[in-house]
Amino acid sequence: MGVSANREVCVGAGQCVLAAPEVFDQDDDGLVVVTAPDHPDDAAVRDAVHLCPAGAISHA
Amino acid sequence: MPDFPMPRGTCPFRQHPGYAEAAALGPLTKVSMAHGQIVWFVTGYAETRALFADPRLSVDRTNPGYPGSAAATPEQLEQLRETQSFNQLDDPEHAAYRRLAIPSLTVRRVKSLRPALQSAVDDIVDDLLAAGPPADLVPALAVPLPSIMLSLLYGIPDRQYFEQRVQQAATDRRFGGRALSELSDYLDTLLRSRDGTGDDLLSGLMSGRRADQVTQRRVLNLALQTLVAGNESTLSMLAMGALSLLAHRDQWEALVADPGRVPAAVEELLRYLSVADSVPRVALADVEITGEVIRAGDGVLLATPAANRDGNTFANPDELEVERSARHHVAFGYGVHQCVGQNLARATLEIAFGALVTRIPDLRLAVPADEVLIDGGVGVHRITRLPVTWGGR
Ligand code: HEM
Ligand code: SF4
Numbered sequence: 534m535g536v537s538a539n540r541e542v543c544v545g546a547g548q549c550v551l552a553a554p555e556v557f558d559q560d561d562d563g564l565v566v567v568t569a570p571d572h573p574d575d576a577a578v579r580d581a582v583h584l585c586p587a588g589a590i591s592h593a
Numbered sequence: 594m595p596d597f598p599m600p601r602g603t604c605p606f607r608q609h610p611g612y613a614e615a616a617a618l619g620p621l622t623k624v625s626m627a628h629g630q631i632v633w634f635v636t637g638y639a640e641t642r643a644l645f646a647d648p649r650l651s652v653d654r655t656n657p658g659y660p661g662s663a664a665a666t667p668e669q670l671e672q673l674r675e676t677q678s679f680n681q682l683d684d685p686e687h688a689a690y691r692r693l694a695i696p697s698l699t700v701r702r703v704k705s706l707r708p709a710l711q712s713a714v715d716d717i718v719d720d721l722l723a724a725g726p727p728a729d730l731v732p733a734l735a736v737p738l739p740s741i742m743l744s745l746l747y748g749i750p751d752r753q754y755f756e757q758r759v760q761q762a763a764t765d766r767r768f769g770g771r772a773l774s775e776l777s778d779y780l781d782t783l784l785r786s787r788d789g790t791g792d793d794l795l796s797g798l799m800s801g802r803r804a805d806q807v808t809q810r811r812v813l814n815l816a817l818q819t820l821v822a823g824n825e826s827t828l829s830m831l832a833m834g835a836l837s838l839l840a841h842r843d844q845w846e847a848l849v850a851d852p853g854r855v856p857a858a859v860e861e862l863l864r865y866l867s868v869a870d871s872v873p874r875v876a877l878a879d880v881e882i883t884g885e886v887i888r889a890g891d892g893v894l895l896a897t898p899a900a901n902r903d904g905n906t907f908a909n910p911d912e913l914e915v916e917r918s919a920r921h922h923v924a925f926g927y928g929v930h931q932c933v934g935q936n937l938a939r940a941t942l943e944i945a946f947g948a949l950v951t952r953i954p955d956l957r958l959a960v961p962a963d964e965v966l967i968d969g970g971v972g973v974h975r976i977t978r979l980p981v982t983w984g985g986r
Pocket of ligand 1: 651679680681691746818819820822823824826827830833868869874923924925926927929930931932933934935937938
């Protein structure tokens, strides 16, 4: 359960941070980190999943 | 079969008439290019997004079948292969370079550049107001601001030298090429002086260079390519974006009434204008999509202006509606090559349009919109002048 992100495929576009800043951040390497994995499946997280250009984010 | 490139038409707002005709033939159709080359022309939103994200499509123009490469000689291709920048390389090589660039372009890093961008825009508007109407927003705003944006991103010490040449590279048909080669020498020297510890783009690149992950030549190409990619597209968005807002007065007034809508308006302008135009790829394997098969070796053009006006995805696609939610547009592409500078571009456009609507709310075009000529040709499209006025005149 929860939000997860695959840093291997992340391309650092930051779409997730813009869509759901309370759930995602980019670290010093510019790659995605999930700051709130238990965030409820709200519209912002679904936006991030949809907008991520690399298919790096999932929500199960 | 339609020809490509298609005549653009002179209206800056209407989609190329040829793109709409091609879109009417289906989400994928074929067009004929120079030297008898026939390539796929993709106009559907879903198809464009899927193909941008498909690793079987290559950005490497030395692969046979790449759009526009039909007449290239083997020697030319060999030379290209050596000088290609990361945006023209496929993964995994592309990713190694891209990862050097992204730390200096994250949402957070761009946020830290905002105050400097804001003060540059404030100065530009101060100068406009001090000089009084009329003014031309292309030389006053659209040309200088991208060069300042790049100065900040690169951490440039001799800003005047650099910005002057960046502006020349985008505007001067005769000496633009020379300006770029001067910039190349300048950046080469500057790169060699960075120890890789700063948070500007050049330092980020050198951290990889020191770790020997990459070559000096490719790092320099990355810096140069990023400069060109960011310069022309941002210039075009500033000029065409201001023109679009001013020519659709109700949309301008909506932003004047609530400048908080500017970020959404920027997304809508990106969709509406799609300044990057058609993005080329070549298939490395057969790809089945929407009942068609793109064969290995087929060239593909992803027509972002058409995809961003796909009526199945965007209601009233030909209308500029700053209040719509357009964030899923493909104006920055999609997939692993999606614009690495998009957050910096967003910040720059937001600050510029935000300053105009708050500080010169009665800004208006000084000539009819259709007299502002479009610079023809393929590639990033743009206008060369934007006469405006305000106040009583
Ligand atoms: C304002 C508007 C801009 C637009 C519409 C735009 C559009 C695009 C598009 C469509 C792509 C994808 C190309 C492809 O898939 O082959 C792209 C990639 C790229 N853009 Fe932008 N761009 C803009 C601003 C910028 C800025 C400000 C920078 C840098 C400072 C920049 C640097 C790049 C680079 C380096 C790539 C290649 C990324 C890669 O291959 O991984 N762009 N841009
Ligand atoms: S949107 Fe996707 S690719 Fe971009 S930073 Fe987030 S996870 Fe990475």
